[in-house]
Amino acid sequence: MHITLQKSKTAKQSSIQITGSKSESNRLLLLKALYPEISLDNVSNSDDSQLMAKALASSSNIVDINHAGTAMRFLTAFFAVLEGREVVLTGSKRMKERPIKILVNALQDLGADISYVENEGFPPIKIKGKKLIKNKVSLKANVSSQYISALLLIASKLENGLELTLEGEVTSIPYIKMTLSLLDEIGVESSFINNTITVKPNTKTQKPKTLTVESDWSSASYYFSIVALSDVGTEITLSSYKENSLQGDSALIDIYKAFGVETVSYKNTITLKKVSENKEPKSFNLVNAPDIAQTIAVTCFALGIACDLTGLHTLKIKETDRLVALKVEIEKLGGKVDITNDSLYLHPSNSIKEMVSIATYHDHRMAMAFAPLALKTPIIIEDAMVVSKSYPTFWDDLKSVGFKITQ
Structure with a gap:
């Protein structure tokens, strides 16, 4: 099933309960x-x-x-x-x-x-x-x-x-x-x-x-991306999360500070808040959190900024070769990407092509990582139900924060 994400705008405040890790x-x-x-x-x-x-x-x-x-x-x-x-x-x-x-x-x-x-x-x-x-x-x-x-x-x-x-x-x-x-x-x-x-x-x-089971931090990554692409003052609260998480992807808190996103922990929730704009080029070694590479690359592309991601050698043996898949799909949208065996460099770009159809390669993270782009331009996601691999309610949850989605 293909879905179309119309150009959308997030609600000023929303909250989501995310399934266990x-x-x-x-x-x-x-x-x-x-x-x-x-x-x-x-x-x-x-x-x-x-x-x-x-x-x-x-x-x-x-x-x-x-x-x-x-x-x-x-x-x-x-x-x-x-x-x-x-x-x-x-x-x-x-x-x-x-x-x-x-x-x-x-x-x-x-x-x-x-x-x-x-x-x-x-x-x-x-x-x-x-x-x-x-x-x-x-x-x-x-x-x-x-x-x-x-x-x-x-x-x-x-x-x-x-x-x-x-x-x-x-x-x-x-x-x-x-x-x-x-x-x-x-x-x-x-x-x-x-x-x-x-x-x-x-x-x-x-x-x-x-x-x-603590809720899944990889699933939270898409909301960090959404907040980073939203207006200053936008807030999304997610549950259930521990302050001292066992999950490597909790590195999102520090990584997305560089995008102007502040994270506040309270009891078993985290609230993500856009506090400033930051268009500086980004550089991250993701050797301990490779599953969030796709999210970060798309965030940077949507903001028109360069990013240099390293430590990605395990991405070649995932559901697909994620480095090749990222390069192909971002370049369809008008970006330019260089990849090696373990790194990805995204060149800064000023425009995003509209209504591009994103292939998902049987990879749940391709579908979810590209979804936040709808805050900048309408896009089509192919084989959208691939998200059920890790996050079956993803599209419903996106609607609840303000995304306009049609089949």
Whole structure:
């Protein structure tokens, strides 16, 4: 379904309740499967989290997780330790092009029984669950943090725990720390010293406890962009957010200060307020928050300012090659973008073409990142329901802040 966003203007004040973090939800859903005494509140209503929950509850010997990359990585580790269970883990055409070899190799080093069904290094994979005795493994540190988190999430169920050595410079540290913090919340002991993460085995029965998932900061990014593109004095309040968030994308608070957006925390809400105009060129290293690169690039394009984004090497293996996709779509709109393997440079531009049709590449973040442009010019978003992957109510929420949307 394509939708048209007419040129819009935001309400002066509005508020939105955002669904639970997909990152936290998927980690906690897996931990709940390992430790059934846990209960969860504010779980993400995203496609990815629903697919994760369904896969964990499935008794089938074929589990299809479609486009859900996090689920593919986490479930690879989960099924490897599920003794006596044999399963083929598969996904969409794009999922079969996304590498899994680094994680599979690490699990095999720990003794896991995993083989490739079609192409070496890629899903689908056949997993025979068994008890894993070995407890030492090394992994390149600059790979997707989801490989690292997948190992950490199952570590307490390994016979001897896990000692994971990360080789080289560690990227996406906030996501690793999120995983370790959630383990801590359920009573699993761990340490992260220099480049070694140790997780102790946990044989104790969990005490029943309820964990509340914080709302998703990546989803909040689109409202930071909207406020940055709105008039001074515009305010949007978002809930439910913690002041000391585990999510790396909470870096938005500092990043969007550079666009004149102030963030005020109160109880479990944040209020974003446009306090000034700032048209200076922007430069950000997003190695710890690559998922907000698309949002920031579009914000800068809409404001006509240059931006230099680095630390983006993981964007090439997402739902699409996000660097190429950004370049193609921004240049359709009249911008100019240079990309390398891990960076994006946006040249300043003074005009935006009207009624351009934005391709979304099966990527929820392409649809949502480009939506705020409607504050400057009418645009068309192709395959608009792709947003359900992480934020199913996105278009309704945009209408509630003043956007005019037609199918």
